[in-house]
Amino acid sequence: MPEVSAAYRFQRALTILAVLGLVAGVALWALGQPTALAAVAVVVLGVVIVATAVDMVRDLMSGHWGLDILALVAMGATLAVEEYVAGLIIAVMLTGGEALEAWAGRRASRALDTLLNRAPVFAQRIDPGTGHVVQVPVAEVEVGDELLVRSSEILPVDGVLLSPRASIDESSVTGEPLPVSYAAGAALLSGTTNGTETFTMRATRTAQESQYATIVQLVEEAVGSRAPMIRLADRYAVPFTAVSLAIAGLAWWLSGDPVRFAEVLVVATPCPLLIAAPIAFLGGMSSAARINVIIKEGGTLETLSRVRSAAFDKTGTLTQGKPVVATVHPGACSEEETLLLAAAAEQHSVHVFAQPIIDAVRRAGQELPHVASAEEVATNGVRATLTDGRQVRVGKPAFVEEVVGRVERPTLTAGETAVYVALDDQLAGVVVLSDPVRPHAAQTVARMRTAGVTQFVLVTGDVTSTADSVAGEVGIAGGSDSVHAETTPQGKVEIVRALRPRPVLMVGDGINDAPVLAAADVGIALAGRGATAASESASAVVTSDDVGRVADVMEVSRRTVSIALQSIWLGIVISIGLMLVAAFGHLPAVAGALLQEVVDLVAIASALRALALHRRFSRERA
Template identity: 70%
Template sequence: MPAQTVTPDTGQSPRATSPTVELLRSRKLMIFVMLGLTAGVVLWLTGLTTALAVTAYLVLSVVIVITASGMVRDLMHGHWGLDVLAVIAMIATLAVHEYVAGLIIALMLTGGEALEDLAARRASRELDQLLTRAPAFAGRIHPVTGEVERVAIEEVAVGDALLVRSSEILPVDGLLLSDHATIDESSVTGEPIPASCRAGDPVLSGTVNGTTSFTMRAQKVAADSNYASIVRLVEEAVESRAPMVRLADRYALPFTAVSLLIAGLAWFLSGDPVRFAEVLVVATPCPLLIAAPVAFMGGMSSAAKLNVIIKDGGVLEVLARVRSAAFDKTGTLTQGKADVVDLHPASRTASETLRLAAAAEQYSVHVFADPIVAAARTHQLELPEVTHADEVATNGVLASLVGGAVVRVGKPAFIEEVTGPIARPALQAGETAVYVAVGDELAGVIILSDPIRPNAADTVTRLREAGVTEIAMVTGDVTSTAESVAHAVGIQTAHAETTPRTKVEIVQAMRPRPVLMVGDGINDAPVLAAADVGIAMAGRGATAASESAAAVITSNDIARVADVAYVSRRTVQIALQSIWMGIVISVGLMLVAAFGYLPAVVGALLQEIVDLVAIVCALRALRAHKGARRDRVTGHEPPAG
């Protein structure tokens, strides 16, 4: 597959470029300012005013130029940030020779930006990791010699015969040449039951060979195949998302206006320009710049304690405002695996039917084999010894037992070959029947189903209680199964038999916004990227969904969706409390400075204390996960505090 680049949503203002470059730049600038402040304090204490001035002008000029350049780019995009006030304050301190105060402001500004970048980049991954799952090579069969040669995936041409070994990912779209094959399509279609294919059937790239080796003929090159189209969908979805705006920047314009008004009046009424600088020193928005990223880092840590990895701090803010949600079915609302749910005995007892079926299924690679064997072991059944077993393509298993008995396990038509017509039990949506015969008699019928996750219905209820008004299911499964599962978990709207592209269209059309999408598998990667917030269920192993989602649940528990929604709301609440506390204290200090009772250096040091108080307040988000656990136990959101 040709190399492709998937650019993730950074969650930052338009000035953000490479995440790594931005983070390194912010850290280096903070260290540079820290060294400058240290040197400035030493020079100030030793009375070397000229050297202090030179140091301050050098350090502050660098900070002002870098900050102002980013500020201008933001303003050109229509984005007004708190950096404007900080730049004016630093220029004012230079103008009135309050050098140490200016250096303190620069340190708080650069330290806040470095902390914000760290919060935003924590646990993030580039979406182009989606490509790591795609095979880099294919086994091409030479048309003359018949030898299998290993070639780069880009070299596969339409019409090439390919060998796909057991458990390998199909490299391109094509047609099956072998008589039969079992293809695991769960990562692409979301359907947990492998598809039984016969010669001439189409097969898709990205799916997995679930049986012995088979041959296929390429119908498309890698770039045009199913997997590549999914990657392109992810790219399109990511590019369509708007960038986030920093939480504190929403208060930038009014706070800047109030600060400049107070500073201007203080200068005008006193006639002393130093008064202007003294007001702006305590008006610098350091608490606003620091409170939100610290709270978001705390929220991300809380989420991690709940086995949810948040890739970007801004995700918490969007998740806190979610008003619509969409769920995939297989592997999300359901466990994504078949289980034995019922036994209908015929000529043999239920236990005997299960015991005989498990003995034969030990030698099968079919998806139903493992749950049948597991059910027999759960009931501590002793399996009879098998002398010979054959898997009959697309039909079932034929096994000979010690003593001469012959057991058939599989489809009804396979059983009717020896028993004649048999009664077929009525099945609920999502259920499948496996028939068992001994000799020419029907022994019984085993019913399997993909069970709903235990906490699925409770999760839907908790999201509704949290203000999510529209909840839907989007799945590639058949309508009857989809509607049955949706009804069981309390979802009224079910979109069945969807493709990756129609899933994207459905989620993009959902209202009100923002929209949350929860899913797993490659087929969910585009819709997870297209949603305002995508959460991947990765408890059964990392998939492409993990790379496209904004958050990943690493445990196999869907209740974590409601848990992280609570953590997000609590985190934003704490961030806002910290921001408003910083605003109130800053305005109070500005009024004190306006009357001349707060020298610039003292004001800058007091601002440090305000920063410390804001950080301590914001760190309460580290305990947000405890509230989520209480909410999960009681079914009600705990009071704020």
């Protein structure tokens, strides 16, 4: 981030110049050297005015109305009426306020930077020929490499455990507070920390493709994004400027004294409006990061605070996404043969339900039928041809009904899903998988409804009976709520785009939900233990396996906006009060400039409250 560092250094230098100018100006004023004081003021204020004007023009060219015009007019007015010390105080206030904003921004983004600082740099690769351990840059690790991970080391890439066991601290990635124990063959995430026992693992992804790298990328985008509430503060720019100039002009006209114009504008400098909003939003983003929600761009917070409709995917979002085979309903084939046929075809599928069926057959020690060819039909199922020529279809009922005619659908309970299996032109049977609803799902929906969401929609590619049972269990039922089952990715997009009222929030697992996450005003992907943080279409990513964080980050967003607005209005009210006092001649320019500095500090302190928003949720989950 070299540009940010250069800007910060320039702002710091400008602040130092203004402070030195003020010190020199006060000393020359005390020594009775008006000519030297005027020279110092002209030089220092000239530099500050030019630098501020350049920034203001850049903002105007990018379409953002700013408030710097008041500061420029105030400094120019103090020069015109020879209130040099007051002008230097304004310069210190303006440059110092922006320096404080930069400092507060760095303070607020510290939680985001933590992930960047933890990024693995090296890996211990085991040479397959000699068995020696060689330290290599993490970027050189290739899929299939065997790696040694020592005690307390950070896992460099995603992989599978080769050693009999391992204890992993996953708190930095998933939010799981306690170490998790794994057995051989378990999937491991990069960025997590080994416990006390050294183990070996095999890389399944390169560093660039691993879970931690995708989260780091999201953090970099979050840190570099422009704080959105600058736009909110800009909404007050024109009226605040107009009111300030009107009060100053009226005071000058009524008193006949141009000094009165400068005295009013000295306390009208808009630093609280410029500083409070971005600091509050950086604090909100920091609090979101501390509860394991990475906000990719600042505008997400403001939109989240106003969400009125919410759509949820089912599998892996409202449910745990770890289904297991519950029962098998035989048809033309036995339970055992139905499961074997399903597993044979599902070997060629990437669907979340494929692996549980395959695992069930392997646990039974059975051999899968040989498949000559197979094709996955997106959102429908798998079509396979066995080596003996038999045709197998596995998937949704409509997909199977194309070859077997109408099928009877079993009654399902919440969290259950039916996978239909056809052999040639007959229904071989139905495999029922159970994917339990997440523990916090119903509570999350209830909290979001309390927060102002008026309409909930469940959109899923699963069958109607399963979708209805899950929706009922989590509280998406009745009123304006609706359930859309057996939908295609394009169908999901159309449903979300048509939702009213807006803004609309979409929550998905990020695997097949990229189009609909992009279609919503705000898309939140649940990363959990998958590689779903790579979904570039999501506005935010929950890095812990907890759907409740969606409600948490909505609350953080609402409170962040509230804090930003309180800080803005605090600055406006105090500034207008001081302007009125100055308009009647009761507030000298120097005293007014000093009081405005106090207003700045009050606004900053108010905005920094957003840094602590995460603490409530940390206590609740403790």
